[in-house]
Amino acid sequence: MNLSHAYGPAQAHKDAVAFLQRAIDIGYDFLDTATIYGMGNNEKLIGEALQGRRSSFLLASKCVMGFKDGKRWLDGSPEAIRKACTASLERLRTDVIDLYYMHRPDPNVPIEESVGALADLVAQGKIRMIGLSEMSAETIKKAHAVHPISAVQSEYSLLTRNPEIAVLQACQDLGITFVPFSPVGRGFLADAPLKPDEYHESDLRRTFPRYSEPHFSQNLALLDIAKAQAKALNCTVGQLALAWCLAQDKTCVPIPGTTNLQHLEDNFAAAEISMPADVLAQLNADFAPEAVSGLRYSPPAQATVSTERYEFEMRAQ
Template sequence: MTLLPTRALGPYTVSSIGLGCMNLNHAYGVPPQEADAIALLHRAVDLGITLFDTAALYGLGDNERLVAKALATRSEPVTLTTKCVLDFVDGKRSLNGAPDAITRTVEGSLDRLGTDHIALVYLHRLDKKVPIEESVGALVRLKEAGKIGAIGLSEMSAATIRRAQAVHPIAAVQSEYSPVVRNPELAVLDACRELGIAFVAFSPVARGLLAGAVRKADYAAHDIRAQMPRFTEPNLTHNLQAVDAYDALAARHGMTPAQLSIAWTLARGEHIIPIPGTRSIRHLEEDVAAATMALPEDIFAEIDAIFAPGAIRGARYAAAMQAQIDTETLPGEDLA
């Protein structure tokens, strides 16, 4: 097992880069064969990754089962996190932040993960029908019962984070963050730094946009990018102009676009932990290499110039999904 630099995640010390496990059987078209997915998870452990992120929602629970099966055969210590509030109930996607629903989902996760204790559980989304204090309270009771070790939030605003923190210390906040997606810079990154909360950056390569994976809108069936405005036409053609400039910048510095994006994310703060996801062992190895890549100071201004306001058009999510997001929006951000 390789040793990577580490960062704090609440009470835990984890590798500075984690692994987002969602795409191993959820949201990006046909999933890989189970044996291939397990091989990738094992390689992640070999490379020194100790933080693995899953959720009850992913693959109707199959993602949790997959991760548990893969990690059960390894003796290396890892920190496993999952999420509640978003779940599948009777085969339908459900958003429910009521305490009884949270308890039910976490109990299901414990069963699927084959454990009696989960290191950290996030509230996957804010259920606007339920006060955040009640949702956090449900996780507090599960923590007091010894079933979880720490509490996290996902895609929530600084104001919501502060309300949650008043109920119980929050260990981590997870949101999308990359050179393309800067919403956390409005308030959440600063709130997390002030409150001593780790910020876990999902999609640090912008769902493949900054990894050479998106060149045209020809997505496989069930790929969520086919419903995301910035990944569909006419926005995609416009957005790829900025991506081309970014790719050239990475090449000039001897890095892959994904490595530049992950190194950039790490450099934005010592409390930030990116969790890229991939189905490719080669890409996984490239991603992990970014943990020790230093960036020249002037590259940050160059990236800011490439992704200046207007460089990326289209919302992060389709309207129905965007309605479930509590994070701040940038001035003039295109939500159409």
């Protein structure tokens, strides 16, 4: 996503192509994109950059959240899902998508109908596995009853631990792989602190309470804690955040996004970091959900997901 939008202008096309090719060279073998990323341009980028290397990685994309005339829309109807898949296959220059997610739940379409359409795509050989993104444990269970769900994606990091309420357990019970997105806290969990007053006008973090003032400054004390722990383990803060994810759920597959080559290499190396039990326990205590200032989403963004929230978050809404 970062290569095409969300945290500022899209990366220059030539640089983005080289970046993706470098990722595969390093050993990355799971790439996550979506119809909505760059209004389809991110899928086109992957299709172009990695021609001839399709067998080197597992490809994931997403439907339901799409675009028309430059504007976003949400449509989980079977017809829309079929059309979105056909368009994604063309942009990605492939005949099959390994893992195809519902990007968001559509409140106007029963989850059973949407998953039924995805099951048809599996039967047709257009996708191999079905995934869900930002959905509640209850929705996951309903979907899984229609067709096996292979992966569930949701925001999960030291700063955002909502999946621990119910989604992680649901995934474990059903044998579903959990895929944490934004595992480095949308760039907050890094050695160089973010600067909210320097966010680009298109940066999504401008709309997320905990990444803007007054909450941002209040959360810097947590960043100091992470820096100290990272220093003790001789790793970067980003690597600490990823190692924490992997220690919390040893079967999860975090998908850190970056446009920085050094971070690309650092993130890959995080899998080699051993997280001592006492450090894990201390991080879990220091980064207790109620210790983080500010909600993770603005009200409009929160309305698009069905993931569980803590009681204190509900009161603060």
